Amino acid sequence: MNSSPDQIFIGAANRLAPWVRRTTGRRHVALAVAGAVVLGLASILLDQYRDYQMAEVAASAVAVAGLTVLIGLSGQISIGNGAFMAVGGYVAALLFMHLQWPLIAILVVSTLAAAAVGAIFGVAAARLRGPYLAGATLMLAVALPFFATRFSGLLGGDQGLGFFVTVPGFLGATFSPLRWQAWVNCGAALVAMVLLANLVRSRIGRSWRAVRDDEVAAALAGINVARMQILAFIISAAYAGLGGVLLAVVVGTVSPSLFTLSLSIQLLTAAVLGGLGSLSGAIWGSILLVIVPTYLTNVATSHGLTQATSSSIPILAYGLVLILVMLAFPRGIAGGISRLIGQAPLSDSESPTAPPTSWRRRSPAADRKEKGRT
């Protein structure tokens, strides 16, 4: 009994499996290739609106992935990653408008630009913990639109700048631009996710987790805590920047109204929903984030609410999600579901969402309060 199609398939998979399993990096690449195939098929078989949504999800997933690594793995927080998305988007638009660079170059340079800004902010904020860091990133998110108005000559003010991705010639004149956008975004996202997954599994990822769990112990073990924190910040900014470019691909313009505080908080919501620290969770969270709000708004308008009112409903939903998930599942839904079905949590890291005890160094009064001592 060795020739039925199932057997052949299983035999091939078995032969391949050890090769794939031998290195995590290869496993990630294999997953990405499989993902690419699935997405490519979906893009071809489904209608154009799905292409649009896939492109949106890809953009969001990249940004959320960076954020979830920052929070879940390195124990920091940022509610300003929308600002880094803006950096990526605006740099891309400027390169497009003034220098007409090829797309790949634009992607890379914009990501690096966002990383650079992230580095500046990260160094400034290196000593900040917990609420102070959150407040500083909040300030960044709120202040950023004012850069666009201050330098409105260069940055287009409230109207913003245009950004277009044209279908390459070899695909033919009838190839749908939406499909090309989906392919570009999903391709970039897959590459980015593989790189991030490898990073998470590497020594750097382990150092992040060590710092998150106990800064003092990590420092004693020879880890340069400040450098690791700044690096995590840079990575999350870079990924946000890439997400910003991909978002610009989908939307076609970059403007201050695209990169609001609400966007930064949406990223946080997706990261929390998917489980802090989980890359697969970043994808799930992004899918929910792209699909559910439109659905909610449509339901609301169909019930007679005005456009302005019903577009607030998703915003209300984000807030409720954040509150309820943190109250009910302090480790994010992925962690919660895994706990319910009795498995170790789904995330890519070993101890995904242990409380970032690097924040536990609060004031003595709070410590006393927590320990119940006097």
Next chain:
Amino acid sequence: MVEFLEFTLQGISAGMIYAAIALSLVLIWRGTRVLNYSQGALAMLTSFIALEIEYRTGNYWFAFVGALISGLIIGGAVERLVTRQVINKPPLNAVIVTIGLLIGIEGLAGVFFGGNNRSFPTPFSPVGLSIGSVALGITRNDIFIAGAVLLAAGLLAVVFQYTSIGLRLRATAFNLPVARLLGVRVGGMLTLGWALAGLLGALAGMLVSPSTLLSPNSMDTIFVLGFTAAVIGGLESPGGAVVGGLILGIVLSYAGGYLGSEVVNLFGLAALLLVLMLRPTGLFSSAPARRV
């Protein structure tokens, strides 16, 4: 020279608003070790409630009192129902929960008051005041703002220092387990702390909303500037919050006046980062500086 005076006075007026927000943040931080990111959003909500009251009754002062009372109630309710659950959890949870509150309240306001385009009433005329023929650059309204915040801060200081409920509040903030052992109903004190902070926030909202167009997002920048003021003064120090607010208000007023109003928030960002880098515990706290 007249310009300088005008900017200074306007800066004081704006600074008082930041001081009120900063004070409410300090109140909550000292009492519950939580930084309430939704404080601005709560102020926005109470301002919308006040707007409704004013629309229906035609009386500003009803609306004013209504805002303050709803600030008390909503502030206390939020503590009891939401933040009480995260008090003994890791700080990350409290940050995310209060961010959730921030955005949730903005969404709520959008749903209920979203289409609202009414202008916000002021109790006093917005006409500029002058001494003799010299225009001072401020209005009666500005004086009202400064007076209201100083009065509120003063009353709170008196309550905290000289009354038994103030003693209980302070004991709960300084050492909760010991306060419990002395019979203080600490749960109630935590709720009261948030309620008082909600009152301060509502006051700030009422004072600032006439000059900013009230919308679900309009308190975002005021909040971060209030946060900056609190950081400048040191999160542990109520007096520092007021001074921090004044300093920030005056500095930003000069920046906006001489360099153009678009740079105000950028200056605020720079100020925040500067303080956090150089003296993160604030100008007035006695806590040792944090090492890297």
Next chain:
Amino acid sequence: MSESATLEVREVSAGYGAVPVLRGVTITAQAGTITAVLGANGAGKTTLLRVIDGSIKPSQGQIWLDGANLAGRRPENVSRAGIAHVPEGQGVITELTVAENLQLGLLLRPRSERSAALADIYNRFSVLADRRSKAAGTLSGGERQMLVIARALATDPRVLLLDEPSLGLAPKIVRDVLDLISQLKTDTGLTIILVEQNARSALAIADLGIVLNLGSVVATAPAGQLAADEALRRHYLGF
């Protein structure tokens, strides 16, 4: 002063999470007596006091004070029922002044009694009277111990729980503190439960001695008898 009362701990078991710390502990502190609870570190002495004061919920057992079972009540309510706990490490609220610390305790009394009670306390504790407007954080170790005991007395308790009052104090100060405790019993007839590692000194002023080991009561006897039992002393109490 309130009438003192008998405190009964009946078959109390308690622990932190899955770790049992107290197993079936039964203790009776008679009204107007000093009961010394002794034993090595980790024996469960502090846990016992925390169960009595309501900070820890026992998994089993009851705490009886004058016909009422206090087990499971919250600390603020146990304190209002008349049990004052002076925790280990003193528990002075350092940011408040001496007077404010005392006033906090006085809040549990009816308003009309407060000034008289405060005057009493300043009488008994002259060092506190001298430092009344100083921040409590500026007090020395011995003075702080006085302050927390005075503050506990300010609440007009019927039972006083003292957790390691001698901890970290110089020997002379320890003697002063223990003398004070002994004096309290005589003057006020308060029921006192004294947890101490310094077993010798504690037994010198106590009426009843109880030895805990690994969460169980291994000996209950009048203090003099316990002090005289050499084998027991050497085995459990270290002297």
